[in-house]
Amino acid sequence: MPMRPFWLEQALAAESCAPCEPLPGDTRADVCIVGGGYTGLWTAIMLKEQNPELDVLLIEADICGAGASGRNGGCALSWSAKYFTLERLFGVEEAVRLVKESERSIHAIGIFCEQYGVDADYRLDGTLYTATNRAQCGSTDAVIAALERHGINSFTQRPVADVQRMAGSRKHLEGWFSPAAASVQPGKLVRGLRRVALQLGVRIHENTAMTGLEEGKPAGIQTPHGTVRADRVVLAMNAWMARAFPQFERSVAIVSSDMLITEPRPDLLDQIGLTSGVTVLDSRIFVHYYHNTPDGRIMLGKGGNTFAYGGRMLPVFDQPSPYAGLLQHSLSEFFPAFAEVKVEATWNGPSDRSVTGLPFFGQMSAHGNV
CATH class of the missing domain: 3.30.9.10 (D-Amino Acid Oxidase, subunit A, domain 2)
Known part of the structure; x- marks a missing residue:
């Protein structure tokens, strides 16, 4: 078993839930999300908030939060310091909007934690x-x-x-x-997101790695024990994208x-x-x-x-x-x-x-x- 970083270990010690079972065989979903960190879990949660009927399935190669989300520095910062890059890439109007939105998102993390009772040591x-x-x-x-x-x-x-x-x-x-x-305590935040996603009806399979991606409508996400056929796929693997898809190496x-x-x-x-x-x-x-x-x-x-x-x-x-x-x-x-x-x-x-x-x-x- 890999060494768990301090934040994640502390978060896991405070909860009593068992890991979600690996995907046992073939299945079908409206949306399949690959990656159980902030990006994947928040995507799943926001999809379910907007449309509770949507069948959202998330697979994670390890346990939710085992990647960057459970071990980062816990500094929730805006994009204001990146203003010049934003302006160069997107122009003034969009750069201004993105700085404002990025600051708003800091507050949104706190509002989310309050709304769903996530104790992530959030301090504004x-x-x-x-x-x-x-x-x-x-x-x-x-x-x-x-x-x-x-x-x-x-x-x-x-x-x-x-x-x-x-x-x-x-x-x-x-x-x-x-x-x-x-x-924030990043491990507590990501494990809180996992709890909320499950509460909202997201199907989560931990210890389920993506072994291949078949293009098509629906797309096919291959895993060690079965394939997920999904109308839409979200790849939320961040640092692991470059390993899975050579086009990201550069x-x-x-x-x-x-x-x-x-x-x-x-x-x-x-x-x-x-x-x-x-x-x-x-x-x-x-x-x-x-x-x-x-x-x-x-x-x-x-x-x-x-x-x-x-x-x-x-x-x-x-x-x-x-x-x-x-x-x-x-x-x-x-x-x-x-x-x-x-x-x-x-x-x-x-x-x-x-x-x-x-x-x-x-x-x-x-x-x-x-």
């Missing part, structure tokens, strides 16, 4: 984009000015003393704060994000002033990011350490982080008070970095149904 406490060395200073100015010009800027520059106090660290040399961001780079989490030390969090659920990111290409947890831990991560070529899923992605020493060094640099605090766990995982840094959506079948 904002984000700080900071500089941690002289070279990073000023790197946010241009995008803030563009957001300001278009009337969509939610960021304010804070005095350095405020930034250091809110972020709990003297390492920050400047910072911009936006209230339109949240932190569209996404598989790159790790490595994380650690400390034992609970709420006393030290009080001492350094990191007492809200604010998410903090520096201005590197592959950023450091961190936030605390309601039970008094610090989660700190860094992107971009391991690259996997040709869509390969490396064994290291399901093991403790090989960069634990680097993470621990960063932890003690940001928080000298935590230098001797026990690290409860480290982990990493594959994330799909697209050429633009944005997700992309598209049609994959000549029949227009995938």
Whole structure:
């Protein structure tokens, strides 16, 4: 059995439900979704909310949340910092709309959790984009000015003393704060989505990998023990797309994000002033990011350490982080008070970095149904 990252292990320990049975044989569905992470589960839920009669079936190769959704940094952020890319790709009007929608979606996560009683440690406490060395200073100015010009800027520059106090660290040399961001326990969120999907009547089969895709109307999703015939198919596999479909090898780079989490030390969090659920990111290409947890831990991560070529899923992605020493060094640099605090766990995982840094959506079948 693969090692479960800290977030997912914590979420699984808090629930009592058994895994959903693997698909036992051939079946038929209106919609078949491949992938039981945020993308797949939220798609299933929204389809059922709009049309409860729709027969939606979801297959997942492992258990729901075993991919990126159950092990990410838990920083719920908008697309405002990507404004220039959005404008280049889609023009001003659509870029403005997407920034607004992306900020609205942060609030929508909280509304969803409240509506369905999902306890995902959702805290709408904002984000700080900071500089941690002289070279990073000023790197946010241009995008803030563009957001300001278009009337969509939610960021304010804070005095350095405020930034250091809110972020709990003297390492920050400047910072911009936006209230339109949240932190979550990502494993609890994805397992909550699974529960809601089941409640709404989505048929879920875990430990059911897609082994092939037959084009046609209906399309056929092959699995080890049967084929799903479906009028429409949604492929929601993210980093795993490049392995399943060679045409994605050049569209996404598989790159790790490595994380650690400390034992609970709420006393030290009080001492350094990191007492809200604010998410903090520096201005590197592959950023450091961190936030605390309601039970008094610090989660700190860094992107971009391991690259996997040709869509390969490396064994290291399901093991403790090989960069634990680097993470621990960063932890003690940001928080000298935590230098001797026990690290409860480290982990990493594959994330799909697209050429633009944005997700992309598209049609994959000549029949227009995938």
